[in-house]
Amino acid sequence: MGLGTTGTGRSGLGWAVCVCAALACAPLAAEGGGREQPERRRNQPAPSAQPQPAAVPVADDWTIVIAAFVGPDKAERAAQSLWKAKTVAGLESAFVEERGRAAVLAFGRYAGPDDPRAAADLRRVQTLVVDGQRPFADALLSPPSPDRLAGSIPQFDLRNAKKYYGSSALYTLQVGIYGRGDGKRPTAQELGEFRRTAEQAAAQLRREGDLAFYFHAPERSTVTVGVFGTADYDPVNSPGFESLPLREARKRHPLNLLNGKGIRERVRGVPANDPKAWRMQPSSLVGVPDDAG
Numbered sequence: 056m057g058l059g060t061t062g063t064g065r066s067g068l069g070w071a072v073c074v075c076a077a078l079a080c081a082p083l084a085a086e087g088g089g090r091e092q093p094e095r096r097r098n099q100p101a102p103s104a105q106p107q108p109a110a111v112p113v114a115d116d117w118t119i120v121i122a123a124f125v126g127p128d129k130a131e132r133a134a135q136s137l138w139k140a141k142t143v144a145g146l147e148s149a150f151v152e153e154r155g156r157a158a159v160l161a162f163g164r165y166a167g168p169d170d171p172r173a174a175a176d177l178r179r180v181q182t183l184v185v186d187g188q189r190p191f192a193d194a195l196l197s198p199p200s201p202d203r204l205a206g207s208i209p210q211f212d213l214r215n216a217k218k219y220y221g222s223s224a225l226y227t228l229q230v231g232i233y234g235r236g237d238g239k240r241p242t243a244q245e246l247g248e249f250r251r252t253a254e255q256a257a258a259q260l261r262r263e264g265d266l267a268f269y270f271h272a273p274e275r276s277t278v279t280v281g282v283f284g285t286a287d288y289d290p291v292n293s294p295g296f297e298s299l300p301l302r303e304a305r306k307r308h309p310l311n312l313l314n315g316k317g318i319r320e321r322v323r324g325v326p327a328n329d330p331k332a333w334r335m336q337p338s339s340l341v342g343v344p345d346d347a348g
Contacts, residue, residue: 117167119177120197121149122160123264125307133158144185157263161197168196168210195266198258207250211257213268213279216343220282226340227268227279228301230308231256231315234275241274249276252314265307270344279341280304288340304338311338 121140124132133151137160140149149162162180165173173196180194198208209215216224233249233256235241241249253269253276260267265280287298297305310317318336325332 116199117165117170117173118152118161118197119163119173119180119194120159120161120261120264121146121180121191121194123157124159125157125263129158133160136160144183144190154262154264155259159197159262159264162194165196168198168208193266195261195264197261197264200262207254208258211254211261211268213270213277214344216268216282217345223284224282224343225285226283226288227343228281228283228304228308228338229277229279229311229341230338231278231312232275232318233277233314236313246274252276253278265304277341280308282343283340301340308338311336 122133122136124136130151137149137151140146140160140162146162149160152159152161163173163176165176167173177194177196180191182189183191196210210219213227216227231253233253235245250269250271253271256278257267257269260278260280266282267278267280270277270279281300281304283298283301285292287301289296312318319333320336322332322334
């Protein structure tokens, strides 16, 4: 799917219905320094009742988000995926947690993004091979609740995206702006608040399963989701084509919001008296800046 890492399995855990009997990577370190239990038989029948989520980590923990679900049936789908993660993929310490509008399937408890266990477990989850596929390749490290994060997080800074995702990360989907809406220069206090709010918004989106970033400009900050390359969007060689991950990202985030509210804009080329002359500004692709070094 190219670089379409906008979510973590949001298109559905198809891996759950086509798995093999053996996993192709070492078991993950379980909580408390133990090891995961061996994979159970793939033909074990599904339980008649919905499984209960495992104990969730405390709010200060970083976790690995394996998949995220939204919509009215998110709890049911998350619970089913939890059962499959435990019984099919052997991730016994996986758990489900409600985060904002999403129910996420997560794994592990870590002190922070620099925790060696977090890096090792994330690498193993992402490279886990089941039936010749890597079903968790889009897993991402998720922060604790934004109000518990101190200061900026370099890993979420869009200027560092190419450092983590390579030079082929060309585009990202802008979904939010934090700044003044009247064109006036913000005060130092306002600018600081815009930047803090953007960082908190990016952190919350990551908790909900989106690969989100913040970007600080001189007078405003923006929030984006996903990293995309020419396999996702190539207006020169494949005009009009957008990959499934990009289309799903647009579906989840159809608007570009200003301080959390929609932006009403005039549609070019449409007469003013036409009902379609105005619209809410949609989310849009923007370029990923060069590595900040």
